[in-house]
Amino acid sequence: MDYVPNTEKESREMLQAIGVKSVDELFQDIPAAKKVKGLLNVSTEMSEVEVTQLLTDLGAKNANAATHAIFLGAGAYNHFTPSAVPYLAFRGEFYTAYTPYQAEVSQGTLRAIFEFQTHITELTGLEVSNASVYDGSTALGETIAGAWQVNQRKQLVISKTVHPHYREVIRTYCWSKGVEVVEVGYKDGKTDWDSLKAVVSDKTSAVMVQSPNFFGCIEEVDQAAEIAHAKGAVLVTTVTEGSSLGLLEAPGKLGADFVVGEGQGFGIPMMYGGPYLGFMATKKEYVRTLPGRLVGKTVDSEGKEGYVMTLQAREQHIRRERSVSNICTNTGLIALMATIYLSLVGRQGLQRVAQQSFQKAHYAHAQLCKIRGVQPLFNQPFYNEFALRVPDAKKASEAMMEAGIIPPLDLGAYYPELKNCLLVCCTEMNSKAQIDHLAKVLEGCR
């Protein structure tokens, strides 16, 4: 099956208009010896019936939210997607457009991005937002250059309570740029403020914390801000669970200079890790450090309101090697989905999602901690994730998988000191019955 409409007759007519005898002549610049002989060693074509069967069979080998209860979060969350979201986002006019280079025929995309920027500034408590980057981890990565523009320093201090994958990305990015990375440990599940104070200096460009942090604990972002600002460093706060912003204070209001993170929690399907949504917000004074597209309001030649991409002198197509980032394609469609989601659930809806997630997680915490041999790992306020010490994490995970549950994360894989500890997550999708079942399975594998 292919999607080429040219008929043989039309192809001949076209070749004639070009003035060549065969398509081969159009490849005259390619060294003959290097051309593919015959066909590539790829499977033969399939009909839509066959390919649908193939993909359905592959999908059946994956546990998923439709077949399993999920108590796994750790940077990707199983939230509900209202039907209206894909219905609207999959309109071909949005879905099959590209970057709104021709503003006059892209007012739909441009207005939606303008709304997205407004949503994100409301949620983060900061003044400006860009039009999205790839995901939460790369959003955090982009702030390395942002912070450098603010203070021209080349050392980054990051808390060990930041998502381990995000820290890996930061290490990769910093290595390639020649920026030093210092990690700061944790105490009772939160960043160790004394250690942080000890390492932040007038060489530090940015301090990076996450709240709720990887363990689910709510960090004292205001403390981090104080420590960073005292030495002229910027505070970058990352959020991996967007829905937490329905309940928790906006990090921008607690002193963060950059609030960046993962917007997957805004009703975006988990998709095994992407495409997700990196959001980035900052203060007005730092707007020129933001990477990627920014949409602004203006007027047309007749004075009518309209929207365009703006402040493009930051970007690669204008500034080339002097641009603030290399980003070109972002995650426009996912930003659109999040925009529609946040508009649809609205103020009350997002608070309810957060309430539900909070309540389910706290119920689960209470039920699981009743089990003999199971203890809370930390004693801290949390949102919808929490860490437990269990007698045998491996055995527990296996029992849960057996019981049709996608199990909580085994923290030992990321923190060697946290052997036999599980990171449990709940959202509005976890029913009481599921939670009770989880408790029963965990109890049963003592």
Next chain:
Amino acid sequence: MSDVKLIYERSVPGRTSNHITLKVDVPLTEVKQAIPAKYLRKELGLPEVNEVDVIRHYIGLSKLNYGVDNGFYPLGSCTMKYNPKVNDAMAALPGHGLIHPMQPVEMSQGALQLMYELEKDLAEITGMARLTLQPAAGAHGELTGIMTAKKYFEHKGEGVQRNTVLEPDSSHGTNPASANMCGFKVVEVKSNKNGSVDLDDLRAKMSENVAVFMLTNPNTLGLFDPTIEEIAKIVHAKGGLMYCDGANLNANVGIVRPGDLGFDIIQLNLHKTFSTPHGGGGPGSGPVGVKSHLVPFLPKPSVEKVGEKYTLDYNKPHSIGRVKAFQGNYGILSRAYTYIKSLGREGLRKVGENAVLNANYMMARLRKHYHLAYDRVCQHEFVLSDEGMPNGVTTMDIAKRLLDYGFHSPTIYFPLIVHGAIMIEPTETESKQTLDAFIETMVRIHGEAQSNPGLVKGAPHTTFVKRLDAVKAAREPVLRWQPPGK
């Protein structure tokens, strides 16, 4: 339609849409007891609307937009081909769309198999040994590819010495930006009068300080560089690596493999060549393929097959590490996989052949009316310019007038080495009728430029808004909605 509002302007205090209930099926915890007040949110300024408001609002916005599903979108360098609907349907199946990136590999065998097989197919298509599927878009792939090269040279003890990346002056803006992000100095190599790499300039600039030569082939003029083997020889002779910006792979699919031409590294733009929807600016996916000597330095984890089981391998001591939180944009990978399986080896060859046939046909007819920047057989795209247009009509005017006729405009003012560039990429999924209609419109606009230049210079006339004031937008930035009075 003149009263198109923002969703915030449709908000009514107290209105809800009730997608999520207040009722909770578990005993309640008092939030204020659990979390200190300081860390609880005081205000949340999201809109308050009902579902029907939302539907009408965004349907309204969609009508102000233009996608491939609406019509011809010859945006050069972006490969705006038709996006088959089966790909989206497959990606959305619960077994692909609702899987958690951290769920145990035992529970993700289908996803890992898909990634494993996709990597194999992409390796075959590009002529590379292995690929990472982690990068999220073309530019992210460039960064990953350049990092991989950097790590390779560090490993060889040449990390400090090799501090430069070379690229032709026709390169895409993301190329120099990616090299710079990775700490390299960027040096431009001139193009010659045929639009190819100036070999003398390359020889002069190539040295043992150069890590990588980044080249797009066919380049951003749509021209295949006939001296590619010589270029590779020059770069390799000084120990440098050949990097292929694979954004233009659509011209090569099934015809020639970049790996066979001497390239060591390539990034692909799956959203272009492998037909995943561009979504108003993304998402994309930018797998990076390398020759065997570079495999140890690719990001981790990689997908491996051990016996009949698929696993994620983290044990890669020389890897650059992660470039993205999870395994890549799986929702794009599953679409590309579906696409490749549908086309098969027969369909893949037709992609390259017809993309190039369509472009040459358009070029042959349009060159009679417009200045052709480089008079050579083109590949998947070609570049015209506004040189010699009557009455000072510019590329911008032509682009805007095309909107009046119901077409999307080509890419304009890129590449930078052609003054007033008009870069046209038809792709293989457009019919001769569509190409003819566009050609005739271009000819007509040329006539209008002669007979009624004001009409062209004042375009567009039929769109929802007229030409927008970009200077005002940048001078007085308004980047979010403000409640009245604020």
